[in-house]
Amino acid sequence: MDLSYTPEEEDFRARLREWLAKALPTLPPSPSPDDWPARRAYDAGWQRMLYDAGYAGLHWPVDAGGRGATPTQHLIFLEETEKAGAPYVGANFVGLLHAGPTIAAEGTPQQRSRWLPPVLRGDEVWCQGFSEPDAGSDLASLRTRAWRDGDAYVVSGSKIWTSHAEVADWCELLVRTDPSAPKHRGITWLAMPMDAPGITVRPLRTLAGSAEFAEVFLDEVRVPVANRVGAENDGWRVTMVTLSFERGTAFVGEVVACRRVLGELARQARRNGRWDDPVLRRRLGRLNAEFRALWRLTQWNVSEAEAGGGVPGVGGSVFKLRYSHARQELYDTAAEVLGADSLDLDRTWVLDRLSSLSYTIAAGTSQIQRNIVAERILGLPKGR
Numbered sequence: 001m002d003l004s005y006t007p008e009e010e011d012f013r014a015r016l017r018e019w020l021a022k023a024l025p026t027l028p029p030s031p032s033p034d035d036w037p038a039r040r041a042y043d044a045g046w047q048r049m050l051y052d053a054g055y056a057g058l059h060w061p062v063d064a065g066g067r068g069a070t071p072t073q074h075l076i077f078l079e080e081t082e083k084a085g086a087p088y089v090g091a092n093f094v095g096l097l098h099a100g101p102t103i104a105a106e107g108t109p110q111q112r113s114r115w116l117p118p119v120l121r122g123d124e125v126w127c128q129g130f131s132e133p134d135a136g137s138d139l140a141s142l143r144t145r146a147w148r149d150g151d152a153y154v155v156s157g158s159k160i161w162t163s164h165a166e167v168a169d170w171c172e173l174l175v176r177t178d179p180s181a182p183k184h185r186g187i188t189w190l191a192m193p194m195d196a197p198g199i200t201v202r203p204l205r206t207l208a209g210s211a212e213f214a215e216v217f218l219d220e221v222r223v224p225v226a227n228r229v230g231a232e233n234d235g236w237r238v239t240m241v242t243l244s245f246e247r248g249t250a251f252v253g254e255v256v257a258c259r260r261v262l263g264e265l266a267r268q269a270r271r272n273g274r275w276d277d278p279v280l281r282r283r284l285g286r287l288n289a290e291f292r293a294l295w296r297l298t299q300w301n302v303s304e305a306e307a308g309g310g311v312p313g314v315g316g317s318v319f320k321l322r323y324s325h326a327r328q329e330l331y332d333t334a335a336e337v338l339g340a341d342s343l344d345l346d347r348t349w350v351l352d353r354l355s356s357l358s359y360t361i362a363a364g365t366s367q368i369q370r371n372i373v374a375e376r377i378l379g380l381p382k383g384r
Contacts, residue, residue, distance in 0.1 A: 005072070012069075013076050019053055020084040027087070033210060036091065040125060040167045043090030047122030056120040057100070064104040065116045075299065082256035091164050095119040095126035099172040099191070102242045106189075106229050115170070115191065127168035129159040129192065129216060130239070139174070140183040140236065144218065146175035146190070152222040153177070153190065158215065165201045165214035168194050172242065173223070178233050187235035189242075191227040198222075206355075255298060255323065258330055259291045261352070265330075269337050283333055290326045294319065321369035 005013075027046065031038035050056040059074035060066025069077075082088075089096045100119045103111055118124035135141040144157025155175055165171070171192040178186030194201075198221040203211040230238040266284055269275040297319050331353035 005076070009070075009072055009076060012073055013080060016055070016077060016080050017084070019055070020080065020086060023049055023053070024084060024086060030087075036164070036167050036212070040091040040164075043087060043092060044122035044125075046087040047089075047092065047096075047120070051121045057096075057116070060101070060104050060116070060120075063109075064112050065120050066104075072299075078253040079256050082253045082260070088253060091167055092119065092122065092125045094128045094163055094168075094172065095124065095170070098128060098242050099126045099170070102172070102189075102238065103191075103229060105241055106238050110226075111191075111229065124169040125164060125167055126170045126172060127162050127165040127194070127214075127216075129162055129165075129171045129173040131159060131161045133158060133160050133215075139239070140187070142174055142176060142187065144173075144175050145179065146177050146188060146223070148177075148225070149222070151225050153188075153225060153228070155190070155192070155218050155221045155223055158217045160213075160215050161204070162201075162214045162216045164212055165194065165216050166203050166211070170194060171216070174235055174239060177235075181233065184236045186233050187239070188232050189229045189235040189238040190223050191229060192221065192223045193227075196221050196223065254327070255291060255294050258327060259288075259295070261334070262287055262291060262330060265334055265337050272337070272339070274337050274339075280333075280336060283336075287326070287330055287333060290322075290329075294323055294326060297322075317369045324369075 028042070031042050033039070047056060054067060055077065057064070057066035058069040058077050059071050060068075062068040096119060100116055103115055107115070115124075119126065129144075130139060130142075132142050132144060134143065142157075144155065144159065146153040146155045148154075153175065155173070157175070159173075162171070171194055173190045173192045175188050175190055176186055177188040180186070192199075198219040200217040200219070202215045202217070204213040204215060205211050206213065262284065266275075269280060269284070274280055334353060
């Protein structure tokens with residue numbers, strides 16, 4: 001593990017800071033959190049600015065439309081954009097952080113040239129069709145069926161917690177193509193166009209009042225066989241690549257954001273008199289140490305990915321497990337610092353606290369992450 005930065009990487013940081021200082025003041029006002037079409041347009045506009053400046057898909061391979069930068073340079077990019085208050089990936093986080101990197105790693109040259117440039121330009125948005133109502137945390141128990149009919153798969157079933165399905169152009173979709181195979185086999189990874197006949201999208205409203213998730217119902221939807229990423233029935237392996245990105249690097253920018261929020265909490269505590277409470281100060285200090293350690297763990301995971309061809313390893317589960325709980329602890333502390341103001345739903349911190357409750361479920365529950373750490377890192381026997 002190398003936690004230091006080279007002179008070339010520090011030069012990259014300086015040039016990025018200079019560009020951000022010029023670009024951010026030109027952005028239009030942020031749209032309402034409830035207006036997803038407007039948020040898609042806003043996020044797409046920022047993505048196009050990144051693309052035109054050469055900062056889109058930094059660590060993606062050059063033949064996939066990226067700059068071929070190292071994972072460390074990508075880490076610097078995430079750190080500096082968050083510190084500068086730049087927009088995050090927003091409505092297209094699935095395309096940029098999950099589906100895109102998976103297609104870059106597993107797709108054919110034709111698939112890479114078709115799908116990756118529009119993602120990098122902000123032209124097309126993706127959603128994730130993995131979870132199902134009856135599968136729970138056991139993703140491999142999915143029941144959505146797909147059968148071959150000539151040059152297409154015919155797909156029927158349903159998905160839930162489908163992020164941004166209401167504004168998406170494409171869906172990274174897991175289907176069962178061999179129901180007689182063991183549950184971790186017989187699964188296939190497809191790219192499904194969201195305007196195909198037979199798709200019904202029903203938005204789901206979250207605890208925070210937002211509707212960034214949806215149920216998706218599939219009634220004999222035809223998906224071209226050419227849209228299959230990886231071999232038929234090899235979708236579980238491809239999915240592990242997707243999840244390695246989702247757990248290993250997708251939350252990196254959020255660690256920086258949490259460290260910024262922690263600093264704001266400390267300043268707020270000094271202003272409202274809560275800083276005199278030694279128990280609260282100790283709690284803030286422990287959280288500071290926690291997020292500093294998580295940042296080092298992020299650097300470790302990035303160094304491992306850099307040495308292993310760009311795909312994060314199972315260490316991402318260690319990060320995701322601890323980060324999920326640390327984020328919840330951070331916003332519990334925020335409620336303590338804010339007092340009665342923590343009930344004001346117009347405050348960003350309050351909405352972030354409500355959102356934090358989902359982090360021990362999203363991208364694999366904490367129980368699932370503990371199993372992965374126990375079996376794949378510690379080498380413990382599988383539970384019965």
